[in-house]
Amino acid sequence: MALVVMKFGGTSVADMDRIRNVAAHVKREYDAGNQVAVVVSAMAGRTNELVSFVNEASSAPDQREYDCVVSSGEQVTSGLLALCLQDCAVPARSWQGWQIPLKTDGAHAKARIVDVCGAQMKASLDQGEVAVIAGFQGIAPDGRISTLGRGGSDTSAVAIAAALGADLCDIYTDVDGVYTTDPRIVPKARRLSKVSYEEMLEMASLGAKVLQTRSVELAMTKNVRLAVRSSFDDPASMPAINLKQNSHIGTLVCSEDEIVEQQVVSGIAYAKDEAKVTLVAVADQPGVAAMVFGPLAQANINVDMIVQNVSADGATTDLTFTVAEADLSAALKVVEANKTTLQYKDLQGATDIVKVSIIGVGMRSHAGVAGDMFEALSQKGINVLAISTSEIKISILIDAAYQELAVRTLHSLFGLDQDSE
Ligand code: ASP
Ligand code: MG
Numbered sequence: 001m002a003l004v005v006m007k008f009g010g011t012s013v014a015d016m017d018r019i020r021n022v023a024a025h026v027k028r029e030y031d032a033g034n035q036v037a038v039v040v041s042a043m044a045g046r047t048n049e050l051v052s053f054v055n056e057a058s059s060a061p062d063q064r065e066y067d068c069v070v071s072s073g074e075q076v077t078s079g080l081l082a083l084c085l086q087d088c089a090v091p092a093r094s095w096q097g098w099q100i101p102l103k104t105d106g107a108h109a110k111a112r113i114v115d116v117c118g119a120q121m122k123a124s125l126d127q128g129e130v131a132v133i134a135g136f137q138g139i140a141p142d143g144r145i146s147t148l149g150r151g152g153s154d155t156s157a158v159a160i161a162a163a164l165g166a167d168l169c170d171i172y173t174d175v176d177g178v179y180t181t182d183p184r185i186v187p188k189a190r191r192l193s194k195v196s197y198e199e200m201l202e203m204a205s206l207g208a209k210v211l212q213t214r215s216v217e218l219a220m221t222k223n224v225r226l227a228v229r230s231s232f233d234d235p236a237s238m239p240a241i242n243l244k245q246n247s248h249i250g251t252l253v254c255s256e257d258e259i260v261e262q263q264v265v266s267g268i269a270y271a272k273d274e275a276k277v278t279l280v281a282v283a284d285q286p287g288v289a290a291m292v293f294g295p296l297a298q299a300n301i302n303v304d305m306i307v308q309n310v311s312a313d314g315a316t317t318d319l320t321f322t323v324a325e326a327d328l329s330a331a332l333k334v335v336e337a338n339k340t341t342l343q344y345k346d347l348q349g350a351t352d353i354v355k356v357s358i359i360g361v362g363m364r365s366h367a368g369v370a371g372d373m374f375e376a377l378s379q380k381g382i383n384v385l386a387i388s389t390s391e392i393k394i395s396i397l398i399d400a401a402y403q404e405l406a407v408r409t410l411h412s413l414f415g416l417d418q419d420s421e
Helices: 016-031 046-057 063-070 072-087 119-126 153-164 197-205 213-222 288-298 325-336 361-365 369-379 400-413
Strands: 003-008 035-040 092-095 102-104 113-116 130-134 137-139 145-147 168-173 194-196 226-230 251-254 267-271 274-283 303-308 316-324 346-350 353-359 386-390 393-399
Touching: 003 016, 003 153, 016 035, 016 072, 035 072, 035 119, 035 153, 046 063, 046 072, 063 072, 063 145, 072 092, 072 130, 102 153, 113 153, 119 130, 119 153, 153 168, 153 213, 194 197, 197 213, 197 251, 197 267, 197 353, 213 226, 267 400, 274 288, 274 325, 274 353, 288 303, 288 316, 288 325, 303 386, 316 325, 316 386, 325 346, 353 400, 369 393, 369 400, 393 400
Parallel strands: 003 035, 003 168, 035 130, 092 130, 102 137, 168 226, 194 251
Antiparallel strands: 102 113, 137 145, 226 251, 267 353, 274 316, 274 346, 303 316, 353 393, 386 393
């Protein structure tokens, strides 16, 4: 017998038919003798609708009332799923965040979990009851309802799995796992059967938005085994979880040492929402970089990649960096404010660029990955505008027009195409 957390996202509980389908997935695990805690999102689109109601009601909403309104979508789906389960002879009850209680800090609308008291819920599971938990919500120190930030029900699920000491946390969504890259761009993309927490973190933060980044961080620190799988698979034809067989459906997100056959590169991610800022002919002298990046940090603008060209005349140089597209105009203003001290000739902002990244823990022990990457890109005539690296990632900035070509080229180069196995 296993203790499993099953989490269902918005498209999996979008209407009554989908909720009944979720009940069938839960029943399968329950009938196999497993203890089950289910975490649900609101119906697809519901949270957006609630947010727009809040904005209609107030131009500067009180965040506690925002949380009161937007948390309600999960209250509805948790109650409805408990009812559907009862209707198919599975004993079940709903749990709101405050009833568990799942305690958060006081940062309403983007609260962090500080403690999950699992004891009462565990007692209910031990009595053979399925727990149906409203995701996304908790209780703040002021006794008011809090929410965990958009996409936060993934984090609820992981925190509950950790508190209950669950054997597995299955995240059911509308895709059947994590892919080597976006299958819409590369039809030969493959589903990964396992991916490490660290790789998943890089992929999640780079726009492969299957899981909320924070949920992966939490799973890594609490050692929760996460699986991403589809709720659109027929519940009846799927086998129940069997821990002894050590098999899983979908993609398992786990620690690095569980992955025996490690590829050098596991995935290619891309992010379009980047912007580039260039200071043309800025003075090449000590203190200039500090004068640019200090005020940006103070303005809470995150800088990602930085390139400073070699100075041609020994006096001036071009300085380029990237920020989130949403921060571009703010970043330009911050730099402009120091124009007299920086004395650059021209300030340019551009958004027709894309960041492409190769990710893989195997890069730690392999030399020459960057060389191979740049060689393949240059053969396709793709110019690299900026580079940044970490131990398990190399990111390049290129012209947006080359995005698909770059992703496809790198996907084949590193042996990720479906037919290359
Ligand atoms: N319903 C919330 C949202 O849409 C939380 C979640 O689905 O994870 O952001
Ligand atoms: Mg989500």
